[in-house]
Amino acid sequence: MFRRGLAYVIMISVLVFLVGGCEETTTEPEICTVTFNLTCPDEELDGHEISASLWTDWGDETPYVIEDTTISGISTTIIITDVASGTYHLMVVIDSQGDGFSEEGPVEQGDVFWGALNVEINEDKTISVPEDYWQYYHSIVFGIQGIPSGHNGELIGTGIFEDGANILEFNTEPLMGGLGFVYNNAALIAMEPTDYWDDSLWYEWQLESGNYDVWILVDHDGTIEEWEDSSETSPITIDDLYYSFDYDFDSADFEDYWKLVTGTFSNIVGITGTVSCSTWNDTGGDTYVMAFPLNPLEQDSLTGVEPLAMDILEEPGAYSLPMFAGDSAIVVGFWDADNSGTEEGPTQGDYMGGYGFDPEMMTLEWVICNEFGTANKDFELYTPFDTTGFGGY
Structure with missing residues (x-):
């Protein structure tokens, strides 16, 4: 009887332990500070507004957090506190037009911006953006991920071509082109028109709805030029990385203007x-x-x-x-x-x-x-x- 009672007590104790052990435990995320050290691309932007934002997912309508300040000189620092640890997309925008930021989107045509994808923040982090990393926003932005490791800091060029174009053919030029730098094995590239005669037409030019080929090139030797300036020499050299995809563009679809691409890159031989x-x-x-x-x-x-x-x-x-x-x-x-x-x-x-x-x-x-x-x-x-x-x- 004693043994039977003792066994019963032990069984109840084990059950209580197991039930108690199944209680969920939550780990509070680390709270971090993100510091942006920014060198602006042009002295004429002195006095303009500049904002830095963190985004949780591609396609979000509003950022996780945003801070803005006014540029003083050419170097500016933006500090964002109370950032929960996680993975974020980053965007820094300069209001180059001087008309203030719009509530309709994170960037307006003609603004200067820089961005990065899938940046892991699990401790205080400093992001440095030099003067040559900035791009001018026109209308279409490609978020490019899947770039193999070992290419951070290298130039990356992107072109929107007529369907069926062969970029290795001499003097093949895109309808729109963009040039940036690889950061965190990814890049945010703003596309600009290549066929316009003056600055006013740069704003008016728009890509028509249709099917196009997009070619992405990661430069290994620092010799790449923007495709619109390739009339004398090709921007492509052996050992560059490339990826291409079919771009079915609908000018009425907002998602086609901000397109996330995961590439499988190969070497140019x-x-x-x-x-x-x-x-x-x-x-x-x-x-x-x-x-x-x-x-x-x-x-x-x-x-x-x-x-x-x-x-x-x-x-x-x-x-x-x-x-x-x-x-x-x-x-x-x-x-x-x-x-x-x-x-x-x-x-x-x-x-x-x-x-x-x-x-x-x-x-x-x-x-x-x-x-x-x-x-x-x-x-x-x-x-x-x-x-x-x-x-x-």
Whole structure:
């Protein structure tokens, strides 16, 4: 009887312990202070209002917290206290128009802003924004996440192109372009129109509803230019990261103006090699190496045919042509011997050649770019150009 009673008491005690142990315990979030150290992009913004805000989710209509002040000089500090630990999107906006902040949204057309995504705050944190990190807001902003680690501080360019555009084709330009910096493996990029004639048209220009291609490029070597300024050289180089997606834009849908994108980035690969020219001297002009999507020797004319990629060298030597893995091309080149300064093609007396060029058979060899790039595609420029040969320029 005693043992039975003792067992009963023990069982009741265990049940009480288990029930008590199931009570939920809550951990209060850490309360943090976020300090923004801001260097403004222009001295003329002295005296303008500036705000810093934290947002809980993309697409929220109101921020979790916002603080504003007035710029004094070019350096400004905004301190936000009582921030619960968590992950936030950040936005800092300068009222560059001087007409005050609107209640309709966090930023107005023409304002200067900087933003960041998925910033974890679990202790007091200082955010520094240098003068070259700012962008001008026009109408469309892409929040880009999924950038591989190791690229913070690198330039990132984004372009909205006509549907089906190939960004590796020489002189391909976007309808809108934007340039920023990677921060916390992400970026907030404001798109600006590339086709306008004066500042007033910058405000009036709007993207029409339709289907477009968006290309995102993370620059690895600091040579990228905004796509609208790429008429002479491509902003794309080997080892840049890229991601593209189909952009079905509806000008009446607010969500299409603020679009969050999670990218799966790949490397730009390419064709590399050495071009030589035994007749070269420093009184001539540049050396041009180009990758074509067709065989120039089989064409009556190359008028209107753009190369897939081009490298311009001050003298013969190592060349690099950015390509996508799996693409194929004919690689040709010429030395501008008379220094006529044209990149449209060789002129009389220039020296030309191509990879796998057989002067007797008048053939060239196709080059396939593999997933790691294709190297050692060397060739020589030894054939003087005349108006009846090599593609009929």
